[in-house]
Structure formats: C-alpha cells, structure tokens
Amino acid sequence: PWGTQSFIVEFIVIMLRAVILALALGAAAAFAPLASKPMRGSVLNAGAVDTLKGLQGPAIPWGSDGVLVGKEESEIKGYDTFEKFATALASSGVDTASGEFTIYAPTDSAVELVNSPDLTADVVKYHITP
Numbered sequence: 001p002w003g004t005q006s007f008i009v010e011f012i013v014i015m016l017r018a019v020i021l022a023l024a025l026g027a028a029a030a031f032a033p034l035a036s037k038p039m040r041g042s043v044l045n046a047g048a049v050d051t052l053k054g055l056q057g058p059a060i061p062w063g064s065d066g067v068l069v070g071k072e073e074s075e076i077k078g079y080d081t082f083e084k085f086a087t088a089l090a091s092s093g094v095d096t097a098s099g100e101f102t103i104y105a106p107t108d109s110a111v112e113l114v115n116s117p118d119l120t121a122d123v124v125k126y127h128i129t130p
Contacts, residue, residue, distance in 0.1 A: 048096040048103055052086035057107045080107040085127070088119030094128065102129050 057080035062071040071077075085105045089096065096103070104127045111119065 049086050049090045052082040052089065052103070052105055055082055057081050060109075080109050082107060084108045084111045085119060085124070088124050092119075092121035092124040094121060094124055096128070099130065103127060104129070 059076045060078050060080055061073065062069075062075050062077045063073055066073055066075060066077065082105045085108075089103075089105075106127070
C-alpha cells in the first residue's frame, strides 16, 4: 500500500512543478515586448496648446455649499481646466514646438486667485522651463 501512495504523492509533486513552471513562463511572456507588432501605427504630435485644452484639471468638490443643495461636501461639482493658460500660451508667441521643456500650467481657478486675468508673454514664459 505504501508504494501506491508514494507514487501518487510523487505524481502530484511533478504536476505542481509543471504548473508552477508554466505559470512562471507565461507571466514572464506577458512582460516581453511584442517584436512583431509596433505599439502605435502613427506618431502622436499634439502641440502644447492642444494638450492643455484637452486636459482635465483637479476635481472641484462641493464643499459646505453643497449641503444646502442636497449634496455631500466631498461630491465632485466639476473639474478645473487649463483653458486660460492655453489661450495665453497660444497668443503669446512662445515657441513650444521645438525642443524639450516642462510647462507648469496654472489652472483657471489659480489664475483667478491672483487677480491676473491677463497672462502676458512674460508670465507665460515664467511657467516654461527647458
């Protein structure tokens, strides 16, 4: 009787090893790049202004005003945008098409907080670093 039980245990161990090996090889293949297919068929060349106009800024919660209209304080009222800075960037004449740079774009509510609706070219340049 012991011969049959040891055979079953050995068979189960072999099967578990095979399953573990198959899972390990399958998981590794999931992280390997696909050599046969390109990731993207065309290059995406969105300009800085188009990108800023398409971005959704941070969430704006209702806060304590929402309680009066039946909303929770933490419920989202809307999302801020970067429209004012994007418009100022487009009209400033700053070249954002060549080179690599970082744009620290303020949200519309941040522009309103500083009471400066007129974003001059100098202010726009201040928000761009090479």
